[in-house]
Amino acid sequence: MRDSDHAGREINVVPGFGRADASIDAAARDLTRGEPSPQLRQAVRARIETRRAWWVERAWVYGFASAAALVIVAVIVARGLSNSPEEPARVRSAQVAHVEPPRVEQVPPPPPTANAPRVARAPRRQAPVRNIEIDPLVIEPLVVPRLTAGTSSGVMPIEIDPLQIVPLQQQ
Amino acid sequence: MTDEELVLLARQGDPDAFDQLVVRHQSAVYHAAFAALRVAEDAEEVAQDAFVKAWRNLGQFRGDSSFKTWLLTIAWNGAMSRRRSVAGWLRRTVAMDGVIEPVDERGGQVEMLQDGELQRFARQAIQVLTPKLRDALLLAQSGDYGYDEIGVMLKIPVGTVKWRVSEARKKVRERLAALGYVDAR
Numbered sequence: 130m131r132d133s134d135h136a137g138r139e140i141n142v143v144p145g146f147g148r149a150d151a152s153i154d155a156a157a158r159d160l161t162r163g164e165p166s167p168q169l170r171q172a173v174r175a176r177i178e179t180r181r182a183w184w185v186e187r188a189w190v191y192g193f194a195s196a197a198a199l200v201i202v203a204v205i206v207a208r209g210l211s212n213s214p215e216e217p218a219r220v221r222s223a224q225v226a227h228v229e230p231p232r233v234e235q236v237p238p239p240p241p242t243a244n245a246p247r248v249a250r251a252p253r254r255q256a257p258v259r260n261i262e263i264d265p266l267v268i269e270p271l272v273v274p275r276l277t278a279g280t281s282s283g284v285m286p287i288e289i290d291p292l293q294i295v296p297l298q299q300q
Numbered sequence: 301m302t303d304e305e306l307v308l309l310a311r312q313g314d315p316d317a318f319d320q321l322v323v324r325h326q327s328a329v330y331h332a333a334f335a336a337l338r339v340a341e342d343a344e345e346v347a348q349d350a351f352v353k354a355w356r357n358l359g360q361f362r363g364d365s366s367f368k369t370w371l372l373t374i375a376w377n378g379a380m381s382r383r384r385s386v387a388g389w390l391r392r393t394v395a396m397d398g399v400i401e402p403v404d405e406r407g408g409q410v411e412m413l414q415d416g417e418l419q420r421f422a423r424q425a426i427q428v429l430t431p432k433l434r435d436a437l438l439l440a441q442s443g444d445y446g447y448d449e450i451g452v453m454l455k456i457p458v459g460t461v462k463w464r465v466s467e468a469r470k471k472v473r474e475r476l477a478a479l480g481y482v483d484a485r
Binding site for chain 1 (some may be wrong): 315318319322323326327329330331334335338340343344347348351352355418419420421422423425426427437438439440441442443444469472473476481
């Protein structure tokens, strides 16, 4: 169909919007047309399988790594316990196990008074008291060489005249 | 077997079940990526990535939407990431058709426009739409998705999807009319 625009130019006219709309729909479909390649499915499968294999390998690696870490932690903890300061005491106490520790008489708690808060407290667990014999400290006196002052270094003494204050009335 | 049943099997590590999901939805995923990128190779890569990512994150699929919608959202997000990259922009620019020529510069051709020729101009007019309008129009016209699915993919309400599609058609018609290809009356 031939027509002219406002400037009188000859143009091609498509009557109505129906055909234009159909063309727009077809053009839009054309812009999204196309099918994925047949390799898409295989490619996805391959990547998934690769990833699964990777995870399986990583699982072994992570397993070994965590086991090794556990062993290392256990060794460190064991060494720490063996080097702890309480260990010699334990050994000693084991060596003198035949000695009975002194008995500690438990003092009964004082009776509750009227002003005391009504809070039920668990009885304190008292640690066993050990009798430790300690030698008295012996403090030895420090021997310090005595410094003797020699002759003067030659500094001349400063002589200062006494300050004289003149009364204000004489001025 | 439904998608949800296949998803359950795939979650348990069954690659064959997931393979069936790929076969079912590969066209829809590819078309979405192609609508966004307009380059076949890029669309293929984005589709692959979307399926692999879906496989990895199957545990996060809670079933709030259908598996297809969830998958399409992953694919669309991947396509958007690629579209924002400079290299992708260059490839799409090269892939675009030529500019639309006004009627009076076409050597006085006065024959009635053939449908194919009009489609070509409509296609060029669609390509110069804003991305928001173009995406909505292409996804709606591809025939693979409902408006609700498009809304989830684009993260906009269904009403906005419909408005964008309508506005895109209007813009294309106006452009064709301004160039003298359709009757604007």
